[in-house]
Amino acid sequence: MLDWLTTSLMPHLILAPILLPMFTAAVMLLLREEHLRLKVVLNIASTTIGLCIAVALLQWSDEQAGPSAMGVYLAANWKAPFGIVLALDRLSAMMLVLTYCVALAAGMFSIARWHKAGVHFHPLFQFQLMGLSGAFLTADLFNLFVFFEIMLAASYGLLLHGSGRLRVQSGLHYIAINLAASSLFLVGVSMLYGITGTLNMADLAQAIPHVSPADRGLLHTAAAILAIAFLIKAAIWPLNFWLVPAYSAASAPVGALFALMTKVGVYTILRLWTLLFSSEAGDSALFGGQWLTVMGMVTMAYGAFGMLGAQRLTYLAGYAAILSSGTLLAATGFGQNMLTAGLLYYLPSSTLAVAILFMLADIMDRWRNDGSSANDFGDEDAPFLNPELVPTKSLNLDEHEEVLIGRVIPAAAAFLGIVFIMCTLVVTGLPPLSGFIGKFAMLTNLVNPVGLGQSAGYQAGNLGWVLVALLITTGLFALIALTRAGIRHFWATHDRTKPELRVLEGAPIAGLMALCVALTMHAHAVMEFTQNAANALHTPSTYILAVMQQDPVPNPPKEPKPDTAVPAQTAAPAAVLEPLAAPLPTTEKAAP
Structure with a gap:
């Protein structure tokens, strides 16, 4: 099956993650709002098919080696850098799988209640x-801008879905800051094009080492302006003031989907910085790396202190997204492939955990503010053991002098508590789940910076030790904040009924948490995959050769036209044709 995909369908399959949601959204826009069930079916079916395609692309990219590990698709069949190019490698395939996993969970979660809160939820979801998908697959900056705008335009509608004053206020701020980021994007792209004459990423990587010294400062200025646009999306400090209010105001499935938005900024920075400013970039080698590390560490501290001060679960999830983004950016700035492998393992784990937090926040806030009874779970739903077996005169009593031993915990509350604990372990980087493995891999490479196969980059030095301290300290702060929230929601006494948890809400959460467990159980295979992805990132010649040497598909040979000459038996003899071809004789008038 895989061989057949590779030989015949794989070149076109790279385009499928973009075309599939586009056509699905177009079809749903033609349907009236009365056909909501049909839209739900189309949304879930399309996202499921997209996930299967992303997994097939991931499997294909993992089984390739060398330059053939890159899949290149020439959309207009024009050779790079003149035509639109899509490129697939291990990193982009991993991001596609992560995107569709979170999207499928968010789409299922929305069916329980949120998709009815406004119009056009499912088309906007597909456009998102x-x-x-386009941002992860494109190989030139202009089309990256196009896909960014498609993503942002859909996110504006999704953020405002459900209306309300708080959503409108946060949505306006969100729109304003992203319009500013788009303007900076255009300015940076225009300056780069004016200096290098190209916007193809691979062609830019070839051109940057040969930029004249007189234009080198202008090149760095253009790159810095472009980076600001990406860093706004990556929520780096101090450009992240908009994120927590906006994400916390969004509905739960939209907040879970927005957990991917910061990772788009991180992905773009990682892709362009390792490609354009690698150690092979001449005088521009590793430009801005130390600034990226320092600002990433400041972002980590900001996110950790924000979690300590947050009282709402949605705010905790937003600051957890900032903490995750800062960790990834700080590790990226060192330019070490071994450290990059660790951060690539940590990236999906932290994204899944933040998405789960947004979904949990919706259910737990609804549970905390809903209903009242004589005890925590209701008198009729809180049976006790036989009083003869459990003495009533004991120290294990609650505030109402009722026996705690033997009290039945509702299944929904037990499920929420277990998932919250597991999510806390992933976010804080505690064993035994995948968050610990990702942080441990980064700590190992920071403490032992010299290793086999280490790429050229900044030596860890003092900045490395600062990052080590921050990885441990911010994890401790996050643990304190999440533990306090867990005590307030699960242990503190509240007069409320048992939580209402629908299958369509619990199943997506359980699925995402199962992915975190799978990352832990298959840590060796996943780490090997991320190490290969990191090695390819820090060897930009592989990407450049694959894109620039991809030849267009030749046109099929034309069949010869049927012979239209006069048959031999009817052709006029040459003796007859020769006089006809001779020039006409000139006649002169005789003189009178």
């Missing part, structure tokens, strides 16, 4: 997937 189209923008995300």
